[in-house]
Amino acid sequence: MWRRSASFILDRGNDVVSKPDSITLSPPPTYQSSSMADTLQNPNPNPKISAYYQTRAAHHGVVTSDWLAQAQEAAGPDSPGSDGRSNSAADSGGGGRPFSVIDEFNNWRQQPDLAEAVAAIRALAAVIRASEATTMMELEIELKKASDSLKLGDTTSISLTAGCDLFMRYVTRTSALEYEEFNSAKSRLIERAEKFGEISYKARRIIAMLSQDFIFDGCTILVHGFSRVVLEVLKTAVQNKKVFRVFCTEGRPDRSGLRLSNELAKLDVPVKLLIDSAVAYTMDEVDMVLVGADGVVESGGIINLMGTYQIALVAHCMSKPVYVAAESYKFARLYPLGQKDMAPALRPIDFGVPIPSKVDVETSARDYTPPQYLTLLFTDLGVLTPSVVSDELIQLYL
């Protein structure tokens, strides 16, 4: 059911985002899952629904991108939908060329093991490859345009924004590029972009290695949601013959925790599945909380799957450490002051029963955990306290 609902979202996004051709696509969603239709019809018929599609996709791009790929395969009308989107983006950014960044990005994004930032950078590399620019400056402008349209296409994905920014920074700030002949500079950029996937994988390895010191025998780890980095950490711990057990939250509404528990069970790790509301109940048994992050913001706090904040609060109350595993390309120059101070990232929630139309539903997909509730961040730059994040960001971007 939840799989179908996602494809439903994709379709729903289409009919608002892409202008003319999506009108023909709008009927299928309504018949596809009528039980959900009334869930969703009333809560936000707002103009922000354009962000809705992207948000949905972006969020799952990070958490369960492989699942997204399956969903997109499963749902028939999806591929024309993404075409429509890329067309509209190409109109705005590409300037009529057959090549489109967004298209490229979406292709990359559908790969299950590819992080979103990597997908963005690969897409930008494709821009370089397809570019007909003859000077570095031209290329830079073109790249800038492409990355802007990418970012605009999905304002809610932090790692996409961060990945674009990071690559743009590399392009504009690497002084070696200026002294090189144009073609070699171009190939160097492409090479760098190709390498980025590797870098991202390596970052995950580094984080897994760094975090081993914190996982001790006999400990109980509470994890929330599905994060590739967290999975990598736990996998490495198993390889290192550590004895530990894991509590997995369910991770409503997309139930990403189920997936993680599934993966862990394959590794013969004792896993216990909790419903999201059982966090406080089990917290006294827990030795540490380990979560991933969609984005690490300038204050040192994290933006992550809905529910992270309350887990961190409970852990803080009970003096349990909260560790965050996040690659450094998720560091973003954002500074939310509170939960509502972010671009809304909404997604549908399936309650299993029809919800009366008068009942409002909170559909936000993520929350912000302030830095004071986090103990340490495991990143490929090292094990950091939250306050160092801003230090790194300032050095990276200023």
Added chain:
Amino acid sequence: MDPRRNPRSVSDPKVRQVGFFAPPPDRSQSGPPDPISSAASSPPLSSVSPSGNSLSPVMIPPPRHHSDNLTLLSCPVPVPVPFPAAVPSSYTAAPDFSPTTAASSSYSGKLAAAAAGGDGELGDDVAMSPGRVGKGRVMASSVPASGLTTVSVVTMPPGITEKVGGASVEVQNERPANSKPQKEKMTKAERRALQEAQRAAKAAAKGEGNKATTAAPGAASSEVTKPNKVVKPSQKKSDGASVAPSEKKGPGGERPPEKERKKDVPHPRMQYDDESRVEKAKRKAVVKQTEARNRVELFRHLPQYERGSQLPDLESKFFQLDLMHPAVYKVGLQYLYGDVCGGNARCIAMLKAFQEVIKEYSTPLEKTLSRDLTAKISSYVSFFTECRPLSVSMGNAIRFLKSRIAKLPLTMSESEAKANLQSDIDHFINEKIILADKVIVSHAVTKIRDSDVLLTYGSPSAVEMILLHAHELGKQFRVVVVDSRPKLEGQLLLRRLVGKGINCTYININAVSYIMHEVTRVFLGASAVLSNGTVYSRVGTACVAMVAHAFRVPVLVCCEAYKFDERVQLDSICSNELGDPDVISKVPDRDESNSLDGLPNSDNLQLLNLIYDATPSDYVSMIITDYGMVPPTSVPVIVREYRREHLWI
């Protein structure tokens, strides 16, 4: 000579004092150059702390000196000799009581007895002494801090004390001889005579036996009576404030030239409870300030003056201050009377004045521009400091300017150098202040959403710009202006905001806890942000931030990065500014008789009008600077990354 003064007795070599911020006053220059010891080779001066040159990163309030208290209290005759007034008894008195291992109680008793005679004259002459002399005396010996210092002396075996003291005397005497041999030639002979007299007196006192505590006043009086010349300035001084200029000129009869004067510039964060230093600084001061009388014990180290008497005094001096540039003079007066206030405005006014100075500057013969201009600017800075203590923003701007002057290539022609400096100043104003404000506004506006209720305190210029810009963008929000006595700066802000059609609420700070629950954002300004994230701002800011924190309302501090300071401050006591205490006791526009009328003269009332306070970084959610929005923990990062790059190139 008490060994406690040793660390500070070593002064900086002359070279190091040139290119930097106003150097500390000659802290322990206790006597005239000694002919004998000046012949000896100078001991290593390398123990100079580098921080002595610039602003010291951490302030450690110096211990109170018994010898200083003793100085003022133990002299039966007023010793108004401008320069060595505080000094002679620090020679004589310290050895007197240190070997006796006198309990501080008996010692203070003697003090009281000794000072009883000369109380009358002292009370008038030593205006620096906190409170009335009689009271100050008792406190000085009963305060634990002074007790501590006594202990450190007492525990020292007599022999060692003497030796160390002797050694330090040599060090101190040599240094002035080496570093500024030609200073105040007129007085040199006379001061030498004085010192000889002191030595003789000291030897005599020692010879008599070490329990002769009364020898100190005796010696002092004998000194005073011996050289005739010394009596002369004493008459001058007793005339009071009306002869301030002549007094200032000192026995030399001539103002010391610019460069030497610079050496005596009071340290910007001078400890005003250190009386010898205050004496010294006061003698050099251009602005004749009267010390406020009833000062709060905790804040004695800060300068506090009575208002109102300076203007006629300065006016009368206008034509004598030939060395003071009119533009500087004007800005100084504006500071003094609060016509220019607010960190940015003060900084810009100062820089513009310096620009004028540089425009009309011409290097004197046989001097280099970089040295001479730095000295000149230092003297102007000391004038500004006398008018009102420098803000961090001004300190940073001065540091920038001086580093620019120091970095001028020697080969550059004068006109070129001047043009360069002027454009540097313009750049500084444009980039660090005006442009920075624009960037701050553009960042801060993203944090204002429709239907927000914004609270601000006082009248911070950056916040005003933010509010106006957000209003121009058509955001729908409401503003709560919190204000406080005595300045009521918020009223001006309120007037301007209402004039633009912004919905406003005006409350006093007493009501801040009432209003806070409906507020969604608190925007504050800052005078400085310190390295530990502490926000140093208009008094009351900490209160507003604390209430906001308690209500979980985010507090956004808007501050240009040039106001960041590498110092660390944990409270608002160490470094602060005291305003006129009268304004808090007098409520204007109140017809019925003020209930505090006449009270300020009461002995057991101390009025405290603090200007700044320190907001702990816990209460600050975000600092908006020209480098973006950063958490308060990132202030040292910005200081580290950009200070060097932008200010010290």
